[in-house]
Amino acid sequence: MLAWLAWGPVAALAHEPDVFATTTSVTGEAVYDVDHTSRPCHFGNLPEQLSLEETVSRILCHDPQVRIAWADAKARAATVGVSHAAYLPRLDGRLDWSRNINERKEESVSVNGRRQLAGANFTLSWVLFDFGRRGAALQNARQMLMAANATQDATLQNAFAVAAQAYNDALAAQRNLAASRQVAELAAQNLEAADAKYKAGAAALSDQLQAQTALSQARLREVRDIGNLRQLLGVIALRMGLSPETPLKLAGDLAPLPNPFFSKAVDKLLAEARREHPALLAAQARFKAAEASVEEARAAGRPSLSLTANLAHNRVGQSEIYNGDYRERDRSIGLQLDVPLFDGFSRSYQVRRALAQVESRRSELADTEQQVSLDVWNNYQRLSIETRSLAQTSELVEQSRQALDVVQGRYRAGVGSMIELLNALTAYASAEELHTQALGSWQSSRLRLAVGLGRLGFWAVDTR
Incomplete structure (x- = not known):
């Protein structure tokens, strides 16, 4: 699970005294993993190579939506203090x-x-003595604080997923660039072989021209991959609060054979999501707060x-x-x-309004529970599909590479054609691209399932 972020410039609270210690209800730690190791929002210079944890932590510390959710939770905590003050x-x-x-x-x-x-x-x-009016108001404030904390958790997990996805997209672009450079190198080797055979009179001019065209296409793809990688690295830099021109280097690569996570039965995953998902916890807290509002409205007439x-x-x-x-x-x-003797039936309508709010919150809770269940089911199935696709594309890359080596040998030996060689090169380039797409889709599916379970943390993005 994720805990809250401790902001450097805004961590110092206002000078107003917190007699009831309500700020302790809003956790002030950084993102932590299951080992509760805190990662505060204090960073030095950029490392030579950015790890996933470093990138995500920096992005979260500069995300305005996370700051807004944290401020909302602090405001709800102050409301709890106001309700406590009514007893004094x-x-x-x-x-x-x-x-x-x-x-x-x-x-x-x-x-x-x-x-x-x-x-x-x-x-x-x-x-x-007021027949429970203050108690109902305090219960309402506490439940709304719980809802704000859960909403903050959900916001943090969504921001985490977006940051991790940006990092994985950049890794995929980095992998595509490496593949396009390799294909360009192979195309250059094919052109060199075709040129040598043409000069020796063993091949037609068309072979040389076709090889030249394949090399130009490979270099065009390389240029586009360079631009795509630069664009994605600029997005990461901006999300970290840096200039988009800041040179960044990412550590590692997309895992070629990641270990399967989330191997539990889907029924157990659904049960965990209903128990731990922050959106569902927030909806439950809002429902209980609405029930407390009914009691508060009734007590106002006593x-x-x-x-x-x-x-x-x-x-x-x-x-x-x-x-x-x-x-x-x-x-x-x-x-x-x-x-209270007569208020023109105002309190009666206040109670009716509170009861209608309870009905609305009950429906909202049911809707949230259904949505969480649908998200877990759909993302579980997507991850299963992408896991199988990943194994297939890995085999496809290996098979197409072997076929390309064989065809290259046949062409150099004078028994293969340029068309056969170009087809083999195209098949290998396509296989590499499909495998990279499968890796990216697998990572995305795993992130979405972790978010759907409400348990996203660094453990869910570690491929070791």
């Missing part, structure tokens, strides 16, 4: 200051007065009991005309019972 008392303070000057005239007498008020007030409010307290101190400075200065203190404590 609320204390508010207020400071007042005012100055008033009054002038009035009574017949021929003018009277001036002043009044200055300074006061402080503290109010405490603490909900003691009474609540609160403890209230008040402490006030006021000082009034005023003229003798207003009876002079004085001070006053006020202290009170009591219980407050709030009983």
